[in-house]
Amino acid sequence: MSTFRSIFSAVALSFLIVQSGIAQPKNLNPDVRSAMLSATKFMVEKASTNGGYVAHYLPDFSRRWGELEGFKTQIWVQDPGTVSMGNIFLDAYNATGDEYYYQAAEKVASALIWGQRPEGGWNYMIDFAGDRSLKQWYNTIGKNAWGFEEYYYYYNNTTFDDSNTSGPANFLLRIYLQKMDLKFKPALDKAIQLIIDSQYPLGGWPQRYPLKNNHPKNGKDDYTSFYTFNDEVISGNIDFLIQCYATLGEERFLDPIRRGMNFYLITQQGNPQGGWGQQYNMDLQPTYARSYEPAALMPGFTYTHVLLLLKYYQLTGDSKFLARIPDAIKWLESSMLPQDKREGGTRTHATFIEIGTNKGLYAHRKGSGVSDGHYWHDYDDKNLLAHYGGKANINIQHLKDEYKRISSLPVEEAVKNSPLKVGTVEDGSLPQKQLISGSVNGPVPNEAAINTIIGSLDQDRWLVKHIQISRPYSVTADGKEMNTAKLSDENGKGIVDASEQQYISTREYEKNMSLLIKYLKR
Structure with a gap:
């Protein structure tokens, strides 16, 4: 299906180019x-x-x-x-x-x-x-x-x-x-x-x-x-x-790269909340940051991290990066907003999800400046903090499709373009050229x-x-x-x-x- 779409898109683009006068x-x-x-x-x-x-x-x-x-x-x-x-x-x-x-x-x-x-x-x-x-x-x-x-x-x-x-x-x-x-x-x-x-x-x-x-x-x-x-x-x-x-x-880069990628694995939370927060304390617990960033799990970061794990699998060929993606997807499905809170279908999740309860946490503020301003969060999804976004739109189906596509590839096919795999560039081009x-x-x-x-x-x-x-x-x-x-x-x-x-x-x-x-x- 993806190949068909690519061919169709190429034909459509060619048609538009000719119609707009770019052909000559x-x-x-x-x-x-x-x-x-x-x-x-x-x-x-x-x-x-x-x-x-x-x-x-x-x-x-x-x-x-x-x-x-x-x-x-x-x-x-x-x-x-x-x-x-x-x-x-x-x-x-x-x-x-x-x-x-x-x-x-x-x-x-x-x-x-x-x-x-x-x-x-x-x-x-x-x-x-x-x-x-x-x-x-x-x-x-x-x-x-x-x-x-x-x-x-x-x-x-x-x-x-x-x-x-x-x-x-x-x-x-x-x-x-x-x-x-x-x-x-x-x-x-x-x-x-x-x-x-x-x-x-x-x-x-x-x-x-x-x-x-x-x-x-x-x-x-x-x-x-x-x-x-x-x-x-x-x-x-x-x-x-x-x-x-x-x-x-230089091979000295490989160890910090691998440890960095592994950090995504060790910070994914246990079921039934198999997602991620955006900051972690020294005990590897999701934690607060700025006044409007409570200790919470975040569907937006979970979506991004699943795509990164798929990328890391394609870089390494190591199936450990695929192992708990289904847990993350399952949590995203379980933490979706009720229909009456989805803003006419434009939003699927709260930006912050409370650890343990799976309830949405919503940030608010009042005041006009540092001297009299105040941030807080609660369960009320009205008057949401606008400069950060109180709700998100997560395309779970895209994660499912990408997981299915990439996990079904033979390992050799998945890693064929990985710069981390030992081997020579097939066309003999310098690796510096792309950068x-x-x-x-x-x-x-x-x-x-x-x-x-x-x-x-x-x-x-x-x-x-x-x-x-x-x-x-x-x-x-x-x-x-x-x-x-x-x-x-x-x-x-x-x-x-x-x-x-x-x-x-x-x-x-x-x-x-x-x-x-x-x-x-x-």
Whole structure:
């Protein structure tokens, strides 16, 4: 059936391409190359700070935002920001051969290396004005960003949250392999060693490292030392180490990779609740994190972990990764919401499931900021926390189909493309080639779409409106510090800027560049 669908999809795509005029397109390559270069020169020469980026800027650069508002001396590591910009530069270089893009990527690497922490990782942002400025940001914007509790304190250590360390490490690996330029190798080696050293013996990773417990809250331990699945902490580090093994070929990566994959097995809960939480304490019990993250099991993470176990089986051929997938699926079926709570069929599960009872736990909040705001959770599914999501939609049938498909494969077939299996590449291609070439793929945009992208350039910028921003840091006349989080209502639902204000957007740049690159590579 899957083969039939693939053939049908290919025929349908071919029909659409012919119908849209792509079969014999006008050669827009010169216009595409010109637009790409003009937009890139603007970003590199006007928007960047020492080679790094944030997500959005006002056109006069008087304000800028990463996940929160940043100082003018700061760049953001996480996507969309410095790392994602570096990767799109390398994608453009591989598509065009123009050295300007490689030089732009070099500047990104230099910015990341400047901001690499002594232990080898990265914080969420890099401040070129140094620690005094960064501490000032945490003491003003960070500590008043209600709901963004990961920014309340200046930990002065590495974070693995949101791939903030595996992301730049992977970019350094990629740019090193691009030309085998040894100037990137020391920083890359330092990042690799940190990820290896910070792994717990049982295979998981903490959210931050070196370990600290200097910011307890409400009588609870600081959650940043807990085993953390949330925001690709563990899976991101495993994926990076697999890339290292595939491209650098060192056997020392195999043990941390295997221990990381095994950690998914030892943290799956016993029946009848064979799912996972998103954090675990040192006793391997699901535990709390931020104020709106109770100790609970999570259907969303269980869904993701089942797909990861299927992937790990295809990497190793070891049936232990398949053994308890049926238990996870059975739990997902048993924990579905009653019909009257499924929001018209758009939701299947509560985001959090209480351990033991299988009841949904629902997070709420009230207030307007850090000084008067409060989070809590209960069994009431009304007025749910909007910035996190109180309910989820889990496609159990997809898990069943994938489990059936992959578990029925002969082992040799299942692992045939695994970079962890000993053997040579059949076509003789270098294992580094795939990482270098990037991941810009998918349907090629048609000529009309390309013309729209090129025509939307405004003074060499791609501008957007109606994004979610935050208020600047301010103090009222009575000394009250105002909320610096992104605009939202009392339940946390995001509020976009409804005015006609335009913003420079790295996300928009990356999206349009990706489409133009696809057109060039067609």
